[in-house]
Amino acid sequence: MELSTRTAHELHNMLVKKEVSSREITEAVLGRIEQVEGQVSAYITVTADAALAAADAADESFAKGDAPGLLTGIPVALKDNLCTKGVKTTCASKILKNFVPPYNATAIDKLANMHAVPIGKSNLDEFAMGSSTENSIFYPTKNPWNLSCVPGGSSGGAAAAVAADEAIVALGSDTGGSIRQPASFCGVVGMKPTSGRVSRYGLIAFASSLDQIGPLTKDVTDCAMVLQSISGKDPMDSICADVPVPDYLAALKDDVKGLKIGVPKEFFVQGIDSDVSAAVWKAVELLKSLGAECGEHSMPVMEYTLPAYYILAPSEASSNLARHDGVRYGFRSAQATDVDSMFQKTREEGFGPEVKQRIMIGTYALSAGYYDAYYRKAQQVRTLVRQSFEEAYSKFDVLITPTTPTVAFGLGERSGNPLEMKLTDVCTIPASLSGIPAISITCGYKNNLPIGLQIMGKHFDEETLLRVAYTFEQNTSFHKNRPALGRE
Amino acid sequence: MTEYEPVIGIEVHAELLTNSKMFCSCPVEFGGEPNTRTCPVCLGLPGSLPVPNRRAIEFVIRASLALNCEVKEYSDFYRKNYFYPDLPKNYQISQYDNPIGRNGWIDITVDGTVKRIGIRRVHIEEDAGKLIHASVGNESLVDYNRGGLALMEIVTEADIRSAEEAREYLVNLRAILTYIGVTNGKMEEGTLRCEPNISVRPKGTEKFGTKTELKNLNSFRAVYRGVEYEVKRQVEALQSGGRIIQETRRWDDDRGITIAMRTKEMEQEYRYFPDPDLVPMNFSAGLIEEQRSLLPELPQARKERFMKEFDLSAADAEMLTSTRAMADYYEEAVGAYPDYKGISNWIMGDFTRMLNSAGIEIDASKVKPVDLAGLLKMIADNVISGKMAKTVFEEMFNTGASPKEIVKSRGMVQVSSETELYPIIDQVISENPRIVQDFLGGKEKSFGFLVGQIMKYTQGRGNPQAVNQLLRKRLSETKG
Incomplete structure (x- = not known):
């Protein structure tokens, strides 16, 4: 099995047992980039030299017998709105085309400290504004499942890189769905942690009250590993909360017995693809068969989340982007x-x-x-949305919805229709407005394009999200599928 | 002709005495190589985030309490959006709807009458950088060392009606702020900046006239002169049929006039909104009470106590309590030797003059309060004369030595004994027979000449009273 196709937890075990070196893994991933990047365009900058240097440092650390971090020696793609010291951080914008930050984002520092391998800076919609990665000034990224389709956005480069084995894991950012929606389109796992779980320091701001850094990975275990590695209080971000970081790997239990799962009907919006809807309901049935208690729920205020988001996010953006x-x-x-x-x-x-x-x-x-x-x-709508979730969580442990109403659409198909483009975020925006954590995992396919299942949880209860997602994964095989790209 | 009255409100910006900037850990110091005291946060680099300085917030709570403001438990930060190259993020983190302090007041005294000036709000914000227009080429440079310093803004109600009241308000405000130790209040260095809004209206009417804002007032004197000039300018313009344009005007201290800088005909659009990078502040009652307990005796109360306890005039007590350092100094000195009036005269006279010319504050002086007290005691005890004391004090000021040491090392002790003075008196009498005769003949003026001669022989150390007494005795003996 090619090293680049493996998950972070598999590679971590191999590294610990000294069955493989980080250099071998890194070279395999760089080789895969060489092979398919011309078709996918997941990256703005590939940092091969820095990656190999970090890989060697990781190998040295393993050789010395240092206690390894969860991502020591693992190649990570970094969305190009995360500041990397000495490496261009462009936000896929002309205005930052040559910007080289003099400092690392806190999340990047955490990875660097454990000798994770920074493989490259991944493509995005300019300043993370968009849902298709077509708004990059460089080039659009293609969906590895179907190169004529978009990978979603704005973390489209990160999602495509993980799906195409051009990275083992990736860090993206989510403001209204920018991790979950591309994860859904590219058939990978994507999580937006609770607001305040991960420091935003060094994430170039789009909408401060909504922006959150999170993982894009091949499976739920990797998601837990990345989340574990980047979470925790940071004195540089006053929103970042002083809430203890639990052991997320310990939360990975194949057991949903007695868990209460709500399915809010407002998320099955008008215009939703019936195959998407069917796949989500099928997933709910599966969880039910595994012992979860599932019930329908209604959250009428959801109707107003999209317009509220498209006032709040641009308002904050208009001020945040003034510095450029x-x-x-x-x-x-x-x-x-x-x-x-x-x-x-x-x-x-x-x-x-x-x-x-x-x-x-x-x-x-x-x-x-x-x-x-x-x-x-x-802002008033936002308060109502929060209250609506609080009320839902008085009855349920998690809520399950589609991540997006449709599977990935064709390149250029929606660029002329901003409203339709924005409707793709209708299911992800509510969790953003509320600040709760949400994860997207694959629950089916339509025309060989992945369908995403969204699980939303209570504030700082990423553990239950991971547990439900992990149980689903253990009882299905969607996460094992890879796009055929370059292997036909 | 219509009579006009001025309507004045004052905005003051005071730099807070914190060790680090408002939202980052860069050190606060005056001057320095441009852009050496900066970091990604105060440069507003992409991805950087502000973290509030707790001490600065506590200082503003303390100041609000000292200015009799309400301090509510809830307060928050807003962004004030506008483009300017000295503003790194093109928005300033400030406060808007929920300032830390509200609805306060301070009392001022003008022409013996007490007047209450309302304080509308006290809030916290960050300072901007400084533009430097290069002497070569057409480039401008920006120094962000000052960018992000913690500032407190204090806004009065439009209660002020004259230049004198404006100055008095500022004198009192500065005294309070320096007393509580939240700012050093140096107008010359710009750590305390005063911007009055001035309009005039026909006496007896309610409606406000069009206002102008004054900048560049770097001393109390400039505040008085600037306001006086601007009021006169507005009244004259209206009386001659002109109109006032809403604008910012710069005070030119050398020429003694105000000059238009920029018009403000349109209300600035700042698009204030709550800063999403910062959590709202929630002050516990305990925190507010702690800040209240840290308030020292404030200038007004101290002035009143000085008048009562030390029997000082209102003017003297006000002068002595104008800074906390001076009042502390006075109290320490009178504690060592209770000559209330004498010590007050020394501090406000020679001492202040010498401090001013050396450009230092009283607490930076080498003269210890106990030594000033000791000097006054030596005068009272006739160890030295008042005239000698001036010379001794000069040396105390320059070297920090005690008056005893100086008098001893210079052999300046006063000569008062008969055994020392009689030989000199006798010598002067024998050297000046004609003058002695004149005196004996009734010419009282000649006595003074003889005293002068004796003082000359004693090198000024003769105790004037003893010299007088012994000379008269000797002369009467001569006569007899």
Whole structure:
């Protein structure tokens, strides 16, 4: 079996038993990148030299008999909105095309400290704004299951890299579904942890109150390993909570007996693909047969989550992205003649259309005279969404829904229709607004494209999510399937 | 002609005396090579996040309490959005709906009348960097060393009605803030910045006129002159049929005029919204009470106590309590030797003059309070004369030596005994027979000349009283 196709937990065991070296694993993954990256375009930057150096450091650490970290020696893809010291971090934007951060994101530091192997910076929609990775200024990433389809977004590069064995695991970021939706489209596991579980320090902000770093992996065990490695309080992020980090691997039990699972009907939206719906219900039936108590539930406020999100996220973005102005770093327009034109031309030339549109929407929503009608109203919806989840969790341990209403769509198919594009996030946005954790795992296929199952849990209860996902995985074989790419 | 009255509100920005900046751990120091005291956070680099400085927040709670404000348990940070190159994130983290302090006041005294000035709000925010316009080329540079320093903003109600009240408010405010130790309050260095909003309206009317905002007022004197000028300018403009434009004006201290900087005809659109990077603050009652318990006796109360306890005039007591350091100094000195008036005169006279010319504060002086007290006791005990004391004090100021040491090492002890003075007196009498005759003939003026001669021989150390007494005795003997 090719090393690049293996999971992190398999490789971890092999490394510990000295059956393989990190250099061999890293070279195998770099070889796979060589083989398929031309078709997939998962990466903006492949950091082969840094990867091999880290692999050697990991091997040295194994040789010395140091206690290994869970990801020591494991190749990791990093979404290109995570700051990496000395390595270009572009956000797939012209304005940051040559930005080299002088520091590491906290999550990256945690990985570096355990000698995880940074294999490359993965592609994304510009500033993580989008659902298809088509909004990258470099190139769109392709879905490894079908190269004429999108991988989802905005962490499309990370999801595609893991699906195509161009990385063993990946770190992405999720604001309204940017980990879960591409995980669903690419048939991998993707988790948005609870807000405050993982430090956001060094994640280039899109919408601060919604942004969260999380894992994209080949299976649930790997997801637990990555989550374990990046979680915990950080003095550099005041939102990051002082909540103890449990042993997530210990939570992986093949047992859902007595667990109460709710299925909120509002997530089976109008326009949902009936095959997606059927696959989700089939998964629910399976969990029921394994001893879970499943019941339908209603959350009427969900109708307003999409419009609320599309006020709040652009509002925060309009302010967060103001710093990209050509003064201190990044692109500066050569057309500038004075301070005002420097700001204007730099931003006019430096940002793509989707980013500009969101900045304008957000600027409008925060303006005096509109604030109450838009921003404040959207915050009120957010409060109602939270209350709605609290109420649901008084009855259920977890909620199960589709991750997306459809499987991956064709490249270019929705780029002309922003509303349809945004509807792809309708099932993932509620957990983002509420701050609760959510995971997407594969529960079926349609036309050889994966179908995603979303499991949402209580605040800081990633353990139960992992337990349900793990039980599902142990009783199915979806996670073992790989796209045929390059192996036909 | 219509008579106008000024309506003035004042915004003050005070740099807080924290060791590190408001949202990062960069050190706070004055000056330094540009951009050496910066980090990804205060440079606003992508991905960086703010973490609030607890001490700065405590300082603003303390200041709010000292200014008689309500401090509610809930407070939060807002973003104030605007583009400017000295503002690294193009938004300033500030406060809006829920400032730390609200609805306070301080009392000021103008022409013997006490007036209450309302404090609308006290809030915390971060400072911006500094633009430097290069002398060559058409480039501008930015120094972010100051960027992200913790600032407190204090806004009054529009209660102020004259330049004198504006200055008095500022004197009192500065005294309170320096007393409680939250800022060093140096207007010249810009650690305390004052921006009055000024308008005028026909006397007896309610409606506010169009206001202008004044900047660059770097001393109490500048505040007085700037406000006085601006009020006069507005009144004259209106009386001659002109109108006032809403704008920011810069005080030119050398020319004594205000100059238009930029118009503010349109209300700035700052798009305030709660900062999603920061959790709201929830102050426990315990924390607020702890800050209240840390408040020292404030200037007004101390002034009143000084008047009562040390029998000082209002003016003297106000001057002595204008800074905490000076008041502490005075109390320590009178504790060592209770010459209340004498010590007050020394501090406010020669001492302050010398401090001013050396450009230092009283607590940085080498003269210890007990030594100033000792000097006054030596005068009272006739060890030295008042004139000698001035010379001794100068040396105390320069070297920090005690007055005893100086008097001893310089042999400056006063000459008062008969055995020492009589030989000198006799010598002067014998050297000046004509003058002695004049005196004996009734010319009282000649006495002074003889005293002068004796003082000359004693090198000024003769005790004036003893010299007078013994000379008169000798002369009467001569006469007899």
